[in-house]
Amino acid sequence: MKRERDHQFECGICGAEDRYLLHNVRHRTPSYRRLCTNCLLKDHRGLFCPFCFSVYEEPLPIDRSMCNKCPSISHKPCIPSNYPHHTPFICPSCSSPNFSFFNPTTNGDSPSGRIIDRDSARALVAAAKIAAVSMTKAAAMAKVEAEKRVKEATYAKKRAREALERLAYLAAKEKEIMEGKGGGSNYNGLYLAPPPPPPPQITGKVEK
Structure with a gap:
């Protein structure tokens, strides 16, 4: 637990x-x-600019640089002049294996022991926006799935009711047919007729 x-x-x-x-x-x-x-x-590298941390909305920016190693898309004006200009372009997270978007610093004077600088704050806000969009889509999909299941359950209930009504109708028809024929057993739709009456008994003497 x-x-x-x-x-x-x-x-x-x-x-x-x-x-x-x-x-x-x-x-x-x-x-x-x-x-x-x-x-x-x-x-979710393709959903935000790794330099200004703006979360993209449709349509994507026209003046952009796309990383050659991942889906990351950067605003060209946001790329610092001192940033290593690779050809083709490589985003910050692909340029260094130890790169981190979020780097709070430790400070004993802070109640939480951590201080978040401007870039880390922007990264935190971008991550929160992406998570909010993800959960909003998840809620919408869950609603659609729930409505679909309700419709399926309603249809299944209707089919079950129709099957029971059909069964009751067939049972009533079978009973009606059997009563009309005077009884008998039903084998695959064939009804056995009641046995014939016994022959009459002859009483009296036979003349020679």
Whole structure:
């Protein structure tokens, strides 16, 4: 039981423990998982600019640079002049294996022991927006699925009722036929007629 509670405060990818900064996202419907800010952004690289952390809405920006190694899309004006210009373009998370979008610093004077700088704050907001969109879509899909199941259950109930009514009708017809024929057993729709009466007994003497 304790282990299950611990999992609620662990990132579903890297396993980092964080009670407050984990995001709920849809993962292979109908399951969900909790991700830290860094793992959520790395798992949804094509949904935001890795420099300004603006979450994209349709349509995508025209003036953009696409990473050659992942789905990441960057605003060209957001790319710093001192950023290494690879040809083809490589996003920050692909340029360094140890890159992290979210880097809170430790500070003993802070009540939580951590300070979030401007870039990390932007990353946190972007991750929260992406998680909100993901859960909104999940709620919409769950509603559609629930309505579908209600319709299927209603249709199945109707078919079952029709089957019972049909069975009752056939039973009544069979009873009516049997009563009209004077009884008998039914074998595959064939009714056995009642046995003939015994021959009359002859009484008296036979003349020679």
